[in-house]
Amino acid sequence: MTVTTNISLLAVFPDLEPAADAIDRLRTLGVPDDQMNVISGTPVTEAMLGRPRQWTNVPRLALGGALAGMIIGLFLAFATPSLYPIQVGRQGIISGPPTVVVVFEMTMLGLLLSTFLGVFLDSYFPSYRPMHYVPEISDGKFAVFFSCPQEDSEKITKAMTALGAEKVEAAEAQPL
Amino acid sequence: MASTATHHDHEQDHIAHLREKHLMLDPLPRGRMNEMVMESMHDTSWKFWVVFGILSVIVAVFLFGAWGYMIANGLGVAGVNRPSYWGIFLVNTVFWIGISHAGTFISAILRVFKAEFRRPFTRAAELMTTFGLVQAGFSIFMHMGRVWLSYWLMPIPNQRGLWPNFHSPLSWDLLAITTYLLSSTMYLFLPLIPDLAMARDRTPDGTWQKTFYRVLALGFRGTEGEWTHLRHAMNIFAFAIIPVMFSVHTIVSWDCAAATRPGWNSTIFGPYFVVGALHSGMGAVAMVLAVVQSRMKHMKYFIRGEHFDALGMLMLLVSMTWAYFFFNDYMVQWYGGDKWTQQLLHFHEAGPLGWMWFAMLIFNVAIPWATLWNKKWRSNPWLLFGVGLLINFGMWFERYIIIPISLTINRMPFTWRMYTPGVEIYLGIGTVAFFILLYMGASRLIPLIPVWEVQEGQMAHSLKKYGRETVVTISELE
Amino acid sequence: MTTELKISEISANFAEGEQGKWGMAIDMDICTGCQACVAACAMENNVPFVGEADSGYGRSMHWIRTERFWEGEFPEIKMTPYQPVLCQQCGHAPCEPVCPAFATVHSQAEALNLQVYNRCVGTRYCANNCPYQVRSFNWRDYERPEPLPNQLNPDVTVRRRGVMEKCTFCIQRIHRAEDVAKSEGREVADGEFAPACAQACPADAIVFGRIDDPESAVSKMARGARGFHLLEELGTLPAVTYLKGG
Numbered sequence: 001m002t003v004t005t006n007i008s009l010l011a012v013f014p015d016l017e018p019a020a021d022a023i024d025r026l027r028t029l030g031v032p033d034d035q036m037n038v039i040s041g042t043p044v045t046e047a048m049l050g051r052p053r054q055w056t057n058v059p060r061l062a063l064g065g066a067l068a069g070m071i072i073g074l075f076l077a078f079a080t081p082s083l084y085p086i087q088v089g090r091q092g093i094i095s096g097p098p099t100v101v102v103v104f105e106m107t108m109l110g111l112l113l114s115t116f117l118g119v120f121l122d123s124y125f126p127s128y129r130p131m132h133y134v135p136e137i138s139d140g141k142f143a144v145f146f147s148c149p150q151e152d153s154e155k156i157t158k159a160m161t162a163l164g165a166e167k168v169e170a171a172e173a174q175p176l
Numbered sequence: 177m178a179s180t181a182t183h184h185d186h187e188q189d190h191i192a193h194l195r196e197k198h199l200m201l202d203p204l205p206r207g208r209m210n211e212m213v214m215e216s217m218h219d220t221s222w223k224f225w226v227v228f229g230i231l232s233v234i235v236a237v238f239l240f241g242a243w244g245y246m247i248a249n250g251l252g253v254a255g256v257n258r259p260s261y262w263g264i265f266l267v268n269t270v271f272w273i274g275i276s277h278a279g280t281f282i283s284a285i286l287r288v289f290k291a292e293f294r295r296p297f298t299r300a301a302e303l304m305t306t307f308g309l310v311q312a313g314f315s316i317f318m319h320m321g322r323v324w325l326s327y328w329l330m331p332i333p334n335q336r337g338l339w340p341n342f343h344s345p346l347s348w349d350l351l352a353i354t355t356y357l358l359s360s361t362m363y364l365f366l367p368l369i370p371d372l373a374m375a376r377d378r379t380p381d382g383t384w385q386k387t388f389y390r391v392l393a394l395g396f397r398g399t400e401g402e403w404t405h406l407r408h409a410m411n412i413f414a415f416a417i418i419p420v421m422f423s424v425h426t427i428v429s430w431d432c433a434a435a436t437r438p439g440w441n442s443t444i445f446g447p448y449f450v451v452g453a454l455h456s457g458m459g460a461v462a463m464v465l466a467v468v469q470s471r472m473k474h475m476k477y478f479i480r481g482e483h484f485d486a487l488g489m490l491m492l493l494v495s496m497t498w499a500y501f502f503f504n505d506y507m508v509q510w511y512g513g514d515k516w517t518q519q520l521l522h523f524h525e526a527g528p529l530g531w532m533w534f535a536m537l538i539f540n541v542a543i544p545w546a547t548l549w550n551k552k553w554r555s556n557p558w559l560l561f562g563v564g565l566l567i568n569f570g571m572w573f574e575r576y577i578i579i580p581i582s583l584t585i586n587r588m589p590f591t592w593r594m595y596t597p598g599v600e601i602y603l604g605i606g607t608v609a610f611f612i613l614l615y616m617g618a619s620r621l622i623p624l625i626p627v628w629e630v631q632e633g634q635m636a637h638s639l640k641k642y643g644r645e646t647v648v649t650i651s652e653l654e
Numbered sequence: 655m656t657t658e659l660k661i662s663e664i665s666a667n668f669a670e671g672e673q674g675k676w677g678m679a680i681d682m683d684i685c686t687g688c689q690a691c692v693a694a695c696a697m698e699n700n701v702p703f704v705g706e707a708d709s710g711y712g713r714s715m716h717w718i719r720t721e722r723f724w725e726g727e728f729p730e731i732k733m734t735p736y737q738p739v740l741c742q743q744c745g746h747a748p749c750e751p752v753c754p755a756f757a758t759v760h761s762q763a764e765a766l767n768l769q770v771y772n773r774c775v776g777t778r779y780c781a782n783n784c785p786y787q788v789r790s791f792n793w794r795d796y797e798r799p800e801p802l803p804n805q806l807n808p809d810v811t812v813r814r815r816g817v818m819e820k821c822t823f824c825i826q827r828i829h830r831a832e833d834v835a836k837s838e839g840r841e842v843a844d845g846e847f848a849p850a851c852a853q854a855c856p857a858d859a860i861v862f863g864r865i866d867d868p869e870s871a872v873s874k875m876a877r878g879a880r881g882f883h884l885l886e887e888l889g890t891l892p893a894v895t896y897l898k899g900g
Contacts, residue, residue, distance in 0.1 A: 101342075
């Protein structure tokens, strides 16, 4: 085993097609998928880039939140009236139809709040640390970040330029 | 040869025409669109600030000043009385909640159904939802006799050991409106993150705007992961917020429908109110878009005749649905023959405010039907602005008829008395001014066009030759 | 061939029989419309004077009012009998469930509608939903010029602006009578006390007492052929019975 030092590079592409080609090329050059990251200004799916499927916890968190919301709703609808029972209008202390409303609203609130917070959790928002970034991506460019062994960097840079990269350079974390 | 050339010219004309008509077929480089949206925020004329200043004064005096006066002196300074215990406060609450429904309708329902014309104005509509709900909140709090104790309605543990009464439609309202306000704000914010990141990248360092965008963009970079989480979340929101929206106005309608009052105790009020909300909301979207298109720089590129055309069609559809529900409600109550309801219906049409009832039908039904069937007319922003304004008056009248006018008639004729608005008129004007003020402020700070969504749409659209004709195709990218 | 239809017996469990505890009978045939009940009620319960302008605008705060209508066209006018209307203390009260703050609740002990002033935040939903329109709202803090504050009844809370209020059947008098009876180790006797309106009525048109006691004066009156309930068709189970038609 030889000790290799990895360096981080970024290649900026003007379009989706060359970026996807570059990812294929990087893979053949020995950069594994988990050493790559693509940033873009429009949502492109993993399939378009030929990348492995992204894992997201958002739907699971949403379901969990819905469940939590429902439990809060059930507490409000069934437990709170029993904590301080007050008779109104000959209705039961706990009456049926209103509980449906309360449970529904709290379930939906839990679902939507946790979906929102799920995005924060999964994306590590908010994070104001310096990060690898290329502001041009908000103009529609695609940036591929990858780390590769130091000795391969020249070879890879050439390959990237050949595929139409506008620039290939060492990635530096910058304040966002 | 000559005929081929003509055919070719004709073909080119056709394509040029399609591009001119459809934003989605008329793509610009992303960088250019970003620039246009940034310029639209920064290009502020002195007139803007004059209007902004006047509205600020109106908000300060009419909304906060008059409200403070009312809090200090009691609701006696308003026009509410026995039997019209709910006056314009509740009319405005229902009205603003109605306005807020359009945003969700456009951004959620149209997103679910993949209606492509929604793309440039989803945010403009969502902003209406959030700001409209703020006004609804103001209106409902103004209405309370002891607003300083309004936190007693929140389901939070307290030293009194007392929880809210969940038998009361007002408690459902509180839960539903809170849920809707929170979720519509989150739904506004999620697709805004990439645009805030764009604004962050294009704002010079050292300005307060940079800090503003930097903080709000949360460090968004556009990695695959971030986009995936965002897409999933927006998808969940688009589906889940629709039943929330329906529940909100249904519950608002139950404030009336669950009461034992002639004219109110109607099973159709839920859907009738929801459709009414969409009616005024769509009209308001049309008004906002007409103003945005004509007053903000570069907006003629993003908002075009096709959008007004599509909105106009929706408005016509909603108007027909509203007429259906109105007639249903009226017909069944009229046929029911209950003596108090008979009195009430007669009072609606022939009472001292009968003109309002007829104006409601003319503004909500006759005028939209007479104008919006014509594609050319409804593509005209100012015509749509006018129709939207009339619909909003019509829908305001509808709520006025349902609340203070219907409250005038009850089962104890001894208490029948007309309602004359007092200070609530100023408070109502204050909420309108505050809505416009918030919107104007937001238009200087928030990219009003979801640029990345527009670009996504433009990537999905292309022209295809089908036989001899060039047609539009849409590929499904999401 | 005949088919036998087996319709299971449907038993309607209406709570009609379920009565309140305290009740009132108002004989409209002997009411003279003198308004003594209105004045007595206002004095007893610290009901503020709202002034002419507010009163004319539908903001009078009387807990009891005397209704009377003209029937027919002038000069062929017939007058309807006087009808004092106060909170009917419904057994099935529409005002109760709609309050989000539990400010209007049903008392288990007295079987009355209570208005808890301290809990009221002033949504006025209860008043909207009251078919009898007997609730009054404190639209303002009404002034009580000196020396009128000296006349305030110490047994009754003074309400501030933004709070709903209504007839309590003079619950302070009920409680006092119950306390006295309890200290003497007996039940409250029929006619031992009366709310201010009944006490003040010179014609004795208002009779108050236990309606769960079939032998009380009010029960006997209410059982009579002339008795009816206001807006009976709503099923609100009022504790007030009107008598008319003699």
